[in-house]
Amino acid sequence: MSVLGVYGVEHVSSLIYYGLHAMQHRGQEGCGMVCVGEDGKMKRHRGAGLVTEVFNEQKIEALDGHLGMGHVLYTGAGARSLDNIQPFYFHHGTGDFALAHNGNVVNAELLTECLERRGSLFHTHSDAELLAHLIKKENPEEPRIFSIIYALNKMEGAFAFLIMTKNRLYACRDKYGFHPLSIGKLGDGYVVSSETCVFDTIGAEYIRDVAPGEVVTIDKKGIRSSFYSQETKCKMCAMEYIYFARPDSDIEGCNVHAYRKESGRRLFKEAPADADIVVGVPDSSLSAAQGYSEASGLPYEMGLIKNKYVGRTFIQPSQKLREKGVRMKLSPVRSIVNGKRVVLVDDSIVRGTTSQRIVEMLRCAGATEVHVRIASPTMTHPCFYGVDTSTLDELMLARMSVEEACKRIGADSLAFLSYDSTLHSAAGRTDMCLACFDGKYPTPIYKSIEEANK
Numbered sequence: 001m002s003v004l005g006v007y008g009v010e011h012v013s014s015l016i017y018y019g020l021h022a023m024q025h026r027g028q029e030g031c032g033m034v035c036v037g038e039d040g041k042m043k044r045h046r047g048a049g050l051v052t053e054v055f056n057e058q059k060i061e062a063l064d065g066h067l068g069m070g071h072v073l074y075t076g077a078g079a080r081s082l083d084n085i086q087p088f089y090f091h092h093g094t095g096d097f098a099l100a101h102n103g104n105v106v107n108a109e110l111l112t113e114c115l116e117r118r119g120s121l122f123h124t125h126s127d128a129e130l131l132a133h134l135i136k137k138e139n140p141e142e143p144r145i146f147s148i149i150y151a152l153n154k155m156e157g158a159f160a161f162l163i164m165t166k167n168r169l170y171a172c173r174d175k176y177g178f179h180p181l182s183i184g185k186l187g188d189g190y191v192v193s194s195e196t197c198v199f200d201t202i203g204a205e206y207i208r209d210v211a212p213g214e215v216v217t218i219d220k221k222g223i224r225s226s227f228y229s230q231e232t233k234c235k236m237c238a239m240e241y242i243y244f245a246r247p248d249s250d251i252e253g254c255n256v257h258a259y260r261k262e263s264g265r266r267l268f269k270e271a272p273a274d275a276d277i278v279v280g281v282p283d284s285s286l287s288a289a290q291g292y293s294e295a296s297g298l299p300y301e302m303g304l305i306k307n308k309y310v311g312r313t314f315i316q317p318s319q320k321l322r323e324k325g326v327r328m329k330l331s332p333v334r335s336i337v338n339g340k341r342v343v344l345v346d347d348s349i350v351r352g353t354t355s356q357r358i359v360e361m362l363r364c365a366g367a368t369e370v371h372v373r374i375a376s377p378t379m380t381h382p383c384f385y386g387v388d389t390s391t392l393d394e395l396m397l398a399r400m401s402v403e404e405a406c407k408r409i410g411a412d413s414l415a416f417l418s419y420d421s422t423l424h425s426a427a428g429r430t431d432m433c434l435a436c437f438d439g440k441y442p443t444p445i446y447k448s449i450e451e452a453n454k
């Protein structure tokens with residue numbers, strides 16, 4: 001999922017359209033936009049599908065204004081219905097407002113139960129709707145920033161929220177800083193985005209990140225900062241670097257391509273392979289494959305081609321769709337891999353489906369050996385923070401050893417990047433969330449892993 005807000009510039013709906021398109025890799029099941037028109041009224045359009053399918057010129061023009069926000073959705077934890085397409089838009093006596101979020105609130109069930117007991121009725125399972133209820137439940141007459149701070153203090157987990165009124169935008173990030181949220185300057189206005197690649201797309205200039213625990217208010221007075229919590233940590237999701245973000249995005253000062261390339265270099269040092277060529281799995285593993293190739297001196301070859309018009313397998317919601325997705329998405333280049341010993345570099349192994357299919361494809365295309373190198377540690381735990389890495393039962397490396405997994409995917413050898421290298425590939429980082437690799441969840445998770453696995 002990702003959020004995008006634009007304040008104080010002309011043609012916000014077009015800018016949001018292009019910005020959402022640049023973040024399409026973070027969710028392909030639905031998207032939406034709410035903008036404030038010159039008459040001060042909010043207008044919304046949302047729908048299932050890709051940004052180019054949901055919006056056309058007419059719809060973009062109809063939404064135009066000077067302030068707006070957008071969202072792309074993948075139905076991860078707690079959001080398996082298209083009712084959950086954001087932004088949400090609420091009417092209220094104190095003023096209409098819109099909300100969108102990225103992440104997952106881990107105590108959402110508990111908070112929902114408390115609110116329902118006090119009369120709230122929920123239309124969706126989304127954390128954005130939960131935040132709306134929390135904001136409005138206590139002291140709705142107070143200045144909104146107090147109700148927002150009150151509401152965020154009740155929430156635990158990973159979240160980046162955008163809240164919009166007819167003349168103001170609030171950008172909020174959880175106190176662990178799980179997922180990125182950055183601020184850019186565009187003319188006299190501002191842009192807030194889940195990824196910095198959006199800034200280049202729409203011509204904005206990066207200013208800074210929203211800090212963990214911070215609520216940034218953007219209005220005609222400019223930018224103001226408040227903190228809903230002083231107990232902040234830096235637990236950026238490692239999977240943002242490894243898989244999720246676009247290579248041209250920077251996350252807390254580290255470029256994603258540079259991170260992946262460094263992880264590839266380290267991967268070679270930790271797990272060299274006697275081979276002829278290095279092949280990366282497009283797209284998120286290409287940078288790591290380049291790093292592996294540079295460090296090893298083995299030529300980097302385009303041994304796999306991606307059909308750009310098929311979605312990412314990892315975020316397809318069912319196993320059947322994922323398997324179909326792999327076959328439609330990737331093709332081996334026979335003239336390159338035939339008769340070669342291949343080092344296949346991939347970003348991660350989740351269920352093992354993709355790796356198995358790719359190894360099989362490369363062998364069918366004539367590869368004599370396939371040595372799989374993974375630019376992250378073994379994934380052994382589910383994520384509770386909004387990244388749909390799957391349940392414990394489905395995670396291949398939670399159920400079997402590296403040797404068994406190697407056999408299962410049909411590779412000649414299999415090796416993973418160490419924890420240390422996963423952290424230190426991001427120059428200057430001293431900490432991040434690696435819970436899906438080591439089970440050390442930075443927050444309470446409010447249920448046992450077995451419960452969560454049901």
Ligand code: SF4
Pocket residue numbers: 158178236237238239240382383384385386387389433434435436437
């Ligand atoms: S558990 Fe894994 S996927 Fe989830 S936030 Fe932590 S590092 Fe990211």
